[in-house]
Structure formats: C-alpha cells, structure tokens
Amino acid sequence: MKITVFGIGYVGLVQAAVLADAGHQVCCVDVDAAKIDNLIKGIIPIYEPGLTDLVEKNHAAGRLSFATDAATGVGFGEIQFIAVGTPPDEDGSADLKYVLAVAETIARYMDSGKIVVNKSTVPVGTADRVHARMAEVLADRRVDIAFDVASNPEFLKEGSAVADCVRPDRIIIGTDSDHVEARLRELYEPFNRNHEKVIIMDVRSAELTKYAANCLLATKISFMNEMANLAERLGADIEAVRHGIGSDPRIGYHFIYAGCGYGGSCFPKDVQALERTARQVGYEAQLLTAVEAVNERQKSRLFEQISHHFNGDVTGKTFAVWGLSFKPNTDDMRAASSRVLMELLWQHGAVVQAFDPEAMEETQRIYGHRRDLRLMGTKEAALSGADALVVVTEWRDFKAPDFEYVRAALSTPVIFDGRNLYDPQRMEAQGFDYYGIGRGKSV
C-alpha cells in the first residue's frame, strides 16, 4: 500500500521504517529540512536500537522516501498518517497546532479520496476537529472530495520502538467506517499474523485509550514513589515491598519501580493534558492531579538527599551524574529527571560531571553553554575527583560497576542511587554512604 507519514520524529520515523520493511511504500514528510536532508544522506536524527539499519535498508530498496514538499506527500499516499508532536500548551492541555496544520495541508493538496489516520496523542474530539478543518479547506477550494479521519494511537516505547512496532501488543483503530477498517486491517496485516491484535472501536474511545494507558502507567510509578517516601519514614525497604506486592498476579511486577520520577515526552504531558480535558468537561480528575504532583516532588528527591548529606551546602562541590536520558536506550532528554537534578545543583553552586551512553550530543545541545557542566567521555571519567556519584538513569552499563574503582575515583565515597540499582547493605559494607529511594533511610 502507499502511505504518507507527516512528522518524522520518534513515532513517525519508526512507524514509517517498519511499514516499509513489511513491503509498503512510504513517503515521509517533515517541515524540518535539515532532518530530511540528513535522512536522505543516511544520518538518523534519533537513537533507537535497530532503526538505522532499517531506515538504510528500506531507503536503498526504494520503499522509504523523504520529502519536505507537502504536495508530494499528499499526492503519494492513500493513507495519510499524522504523527507530529502535540506538546503542552501554556495551561498544560495538548497543543493541536501541528496536527491541525497537517490537516489543512492534506486538504489543500488532495485531489483524490484519502484516509487520514491520526497517530499523534490527541484529546478526545480531535478527529472531529481534523475533519471539520479539512472540510473548511475543501469548501474554500470549492471541491468535493470524500475523505475519512480515523484514530490509530501509537503505543511504542522509546528505547524499544522498532521491536514494539514490529510486534505490537495491540493495534487500536478508531473508526465507524467499514471501508477504513478494511484498509487499515490490510495495512497492518503483516503485524497481525500470530493472533488477533487489531481492536476496532469508535474514534473517541480510541483517542481516550491512549491517554488512559499512559495515565495508568504514570499512576503506577507515582503510587510506588508515594510508598517509597512512606517506606523511608517507616524504616521499610521499598524493594522488599515491590517483590512482595508484585508476586500477586493482579498487581504484577511491571512498572512498579520506585525512583527519582518519570520523564519523557509522553507521561508528563499526557497526564496533564487529560487532567485539563477533564476540567474542560467539568470534572475534577483528582487522581491525575495527585499523580502529577507526586512526580514533580519526586524529581527533586535526589537533590533533597544530596543537600541533606552535605548539610545544605553544595557550593563548589562536584557531582558525577550517570544517566541523562529520561530512560535507558534512548537519547531523549525531554522532561528527564536528570535535568531537574542538574538545574538544582547548578542553582546551588555545584558543578556536574556527566556521562550518558547515548545522550551526550543532546546534553551538549541543551546545556553546552554552561561552564558548570563537564561532559565526560566515559562513566569512569565522570567520577574523577567528584564528591559523590548520582545515578539517574538505569542504563545496563551502570548496573554492576567496579565499586573499588568508584570508591577510589571519588573524593568522598557517597552514592545517591535514583533507580535503586545497588544493594544498600553491600554498598555500606564496601565503605560507601549510600542513599536509595525508599530504602529505609529517612532524609
């Protein structure tokens, strides 16, 4: 099938590459000319395991093309995906300007029927707005061309985006049209072979499903962080509690880790956006408000511990920060906990020596101007002469370091472990002052 994807970010590029690899013809359109130029040259703008090979292979085979020219893109695909960003507006609700801009573009250039499929995470009712905007543009053009707008929210996880798209848990399609359902079933047929993954529903339910999924996952994290903060005050260990509750199959082990807060481009903005949507329809979503508030507080937790350990004065101290991306296996630093930590350290006069396996370029882009940030080439180099080690992201490479080396490299043997990677007893036995999250030590 011939497909156009508008918005070549984490979602658009991965989905385009995976669809091309299944044999579809995919035209990728983005307004960012530098990004498109780079893609044509084989330079991939994001780090995602397996993505570079997939893009190169399908570009070379002629199934994946890149353009900035919207008219070319609209002319190409029977199916037009919208996969642009939906960042938070000033009040936290989802800003739809990019989504509606693409809708206008499609309507401006289309000369045959199209199925417009929204993959961006958008508030309930957006498909209706996309439909209305397109109808206005077509009316201005005085043409009458049939089109459909469907919802097909994306559930990939950054860090395993390619694998998630190749083997999705579910494919949600929101439409009330038999024709759209049939065409999208055909599109996803290569990903739906082993067992039925396609779930058809009305458009509004599909739009809400995406928010409900992200908000539930964020709720699990904030719940565990609430328990961790209690555990610290009660002399309990959240890791023991996690094992204890996870063994109940109704609860399960997934997504119940305490830590220094969730970040990324989705959970923070999606919790906020659904909360604002609720307000717009006269409902106070108390749980969502609490989930967000707990997370905001949790992102300062490492700094609180650090400040307490150094008696409220970190001026002139140097901190080795391991992990800058919001989670492992990505270079994405949007709303990352590392940013809150580093900004608090800088505000209080400290210096940061940071290392991340993939996010160094992104850190340079965001904070490269800062004189109180030293970007180090290895995790070992980051330790050199630092007053403490702070672990912010649970990269595999940080899970079993040579602790003798760590102790020798630090000027004082202190570890703040924002992801509970290490065993408190073993750390104390090795001569470290160790702080985990919710591990019985109240600060």
Ligand code: NAD
């Ligand atoms: P992104 O910021 O990485 O990419 C968006 C791209 O859209 C950018 O390259 C931008 O230049 C482009 N763009 C903006 N306006 C355009 C236009 N008019 N025409 C063509 N391109 C345009 O965003 P993302 O992380 O891929 O997220 C996209 C959407 O998918 C968001 O709604 C997000 O919430 C949702 N989502 C993201 C993830 C994730 O893990 N990142 C997962 C599921 C859903």
